[in-house]
Amino acid sequence: ALYLKQKMNGFVPAGNRSPPSLPSLPIIGSLMSLVSDSPPHIFFQDLQKKYGDLYSLMMGSHKLLIVNNHHHAKEILIKKGKIFAGRPRTVTTDLLTRDGKDIAFADYSSTWKFHRKMVHGALCMFGEGSVSIEKIICREASSMCEVLTESQNSAVDLGPELTRAVTNVVCALCFNSSYKRGDAEFESMLQYSQGIVDTVAKDSLVDIFPWLQIFPNKDLRILRQCISIRDKLLQKKYEEHKVTYSDNVQRDLLDALLRAKRSSENNNSSTRDVGLTEDHVLMTVGDIFGAGVETTTTVLKWSIAYLVHNPQVQRKIQEELDSKIGKERHPQLSDRGNLPYLEATIREVLRIRPVSPLLIPHVALQDSSVGEYTVQKGTRVVINLWSLHHDEKEWKNPELFDPGRFLNEEGDGLCCPSGSYLPFGAGVRVCLGEALAKMELFLFLAWILQRFTLEMPTGQPLPDLQGKFGVVLQPKKFKVVAKVRADWEKSPLMQHC
Numbered sequence: 001a002l003y004l005k006q007k008m009n010g011f012v013p014a015g016n017r018s019p020p021s022l023p024s025l026p027i028i029g030s031l032m033s034l035v036s037d038s039p040p041h042i043f044f045q046d047l048q049k050k051y052g053d054l055y056s057l058m059m060g061s062h063k064l065l066i067v068n069n070h071h072h073a074k075e076i077l078i079k080k081g082k083i084f085a086g087r088p089r090t091v092t093t094d095l096l097t098r099d100g101k102d103i104a105f106a107d108y109s110s111t112w113k114f115h116r117k118m119v120h121g122a123l124c125m126f127g128e129g130s131v132s133i134e135k136i137i138c139r140e141a142s143s144m145c146e147v148l149t150e151s152q153n154s155a156v157d158l159g160p161e162l163t164r165a166v167t168n169v170v171c172a173l174c175f176n177s178s179y180k181r182g183d184a185e186f187e188s189m190l191q192y193s194q195g196i197v198d199t200v201a202k203d204s205l206v207d208i209f210p211w212l213q214i215f216p217n218k219d220l221r222i223l224r225q226c227i228s229i230r231d232k233l234l235q236k237k238y239e240e241h242k243v244t245y246s247d248n249v250q251r252d253l254l255d256a257l258l259r260a261k262r263s264s265e266n267n268n269s270s271t272r273d274v275g276l277t278e279d280h281v282l283m284t285v286g287d288i289f290g291a292g293v294e295t296t297t298t299v300l301k302w303s304i305a306y307l308v309h310n311p312q313v314q315r316k317i318q319e320e321l322d323s324k325i326g327k328e329r330h331p332q333l334s335d336r337g338n339l340p341y342l343e344a345t346i347r348e349v350l351r352i353r354p355v356s357p358l359l360i361p362h363v364a365l366q367d368s369s370v371g372e373y374t375v376q377k378g379t380r381v382v383i384n385l386w387s388l389h390h391d392e393k394e395w396k397n398p399e400l401f402d403p404g405r406f407l408n409e410e411g412d413g414l415c416c417p418s419g420s421y422l423p424f425g426a427g428v429r430v431c432l433g434e435a436l437a438k439m440e441l442f443l444f445l446a447w448i449l450q451r452f453t454l455e456m457p458t459g460q461p462l463p464d465l466q467g468k469f470g471v472v473l474q475p476k477k478f479k480v481v482a483k484v485r486a487d488w489e490k491s492p493l494m495q496h497c
């Protein structure tokens with residue numbers, strides 16, 4: 001109404017107006033309009049019918065801009081990436097990251113830029129083109145195949161085994177170490193990770209109304225306990241590394257961070273101003289675990305859920321593996337270009353069930369605009385990746401699982417049929433582990449499907465495909481049977497793994 005009044009009076013220049021907004025009350029904001037049985041990404045998608053694909057709402061005293069189409073998303077993430085590179089401070093993420101001393105939840109600053117650049121450099125060192133990361137992933141894939149062989153014909157929840165494999169890859173990168181099955185430290189790590197996933201950044205009430213912290217709160221208590229266990233473990237690894245650290249060798253990410261910290265302490269001009277503390281080192285490693293394990297494991301679980309729902313897709317991947325790799329050798333990273341159907345399947349899983357359906361919220365660091373609308377400094381921006389990946393204008397039958405949509409007409413090469421696809425985000429805050437995650441997804445799935453066919457245990461219903469919304473969108477637990485494929489029992493490779 002105010003806008004119309006202003007416009008009639010000629011106060012508002014064309015293209016200078018606020019986005020449509022949900023009704024809001026003082027203190028509670030739009031909370032009354034946000035009561036819904038649907039998870040937030042689906043609810044926000046539904047609200048488009050009433051408010052259009054860009055609208056705002058109030059969460060307590062914070063203004064949120066909800067973005068549901070890829071043109072606006074790219075304007076925010078890429079074209080105006082630096083303006084929208086901030087992160088909101090919340091009670092739970094502040095607890096998790098010692099007030100934003102990590103990468104994912106830290107606000108945009110020179111320390112954050114330095115951190116990100118350094119960790120990016122360290123990950124690249126192990127990245128594509130380097131043999132060591134491939135060796136690490138293949139070692140874990142081989143160990144996983146061994147476990148599947150032992151348990152074949154019985155129904156197993158692959159979740160813990162996938163988590164162990166992915167955790168060990170991150171452990172090797174961060175600490176140059178790995179865990180055996182059943183290791184006590186590893187078990188406690190699994191427990192605290194799940195506790196953090198269940199409680200952090202869910203836009204829970206304490207994040208909307210920080211003063212609620214003064215009241216007893218079960219989620220916050222669990223989160224504090226999990227963080228305390230995580231911190232003891234990180235501290236232990238840190239102390240061990242300090243003792244064995246040498247300037248001449250860089251064994252892992254923790255060494256790279258130690259070196260950067262020492263360099264900033266020695267007043268090196270390139271690092272002097274960024275103030276890298278012990279907290280920064282610990283929280284950065286914590287971040288890589290937090291962002292690197294649950295996400296990749298969840299995509300693997302979704303892949304398996306969709307493969308048992310779609311045995312024809314599984315068969316097609318296996319035919320591709322048989323014809324391009326055969327049974328005489330293991331899949332390698334260099335096979336990636338030759339296995340378009342497997343790659344297309346991974347892309348389709350990332351589209352249909354984005355693990356991070358709302359990305360991580362961004363914040364406008366100055367007054368700006370999106371499309372024809374103005375956006376005030378401090379506005380929190382939520383990119384609804386779910387809407388982008390299920391947009392009927394961009395995707396034919398978006399709810400249909402169809403890897404073929406990512407293949408060219410000949411079916412022998414990859415394509416991206418729509419720009420409405422950002423599983424790792426984009427721009428300044430794009431996922432730091434995208435290359436690593438893609439290598440893991442490719443190798444783990446190729447190794448498993450080369451040897452096994454995944455099926456539902458007799459009489460069991462197919463896995464639920466709706467998912468459980470939290471800091472990542474996870475499938476509910478399900479069991480599968482991993483059957484060794486015909487001719488594979490006798491294969492020398494099978495004996496090897």
Ligand code: HEM
Nearest residue numbers: 103104291292295296356359360424425429431432433437
């Ligand atoms: C399939 C697996 C993964 C998916 C789908 C994924 C997706 C994402 C998404 C959507 C974001 C948010 C981007 C934004 O806010 O605009 C993100 C951020 C991030 N990811 Fe990933 N990720 C995956 C694996 C990994 C791995 C393996 C690592 C670590 C090695 C990692 C490290 C990070 C970090 C540090 C950030 C924060 C970046 C920043 O704020 O500057 N991710 N990821």
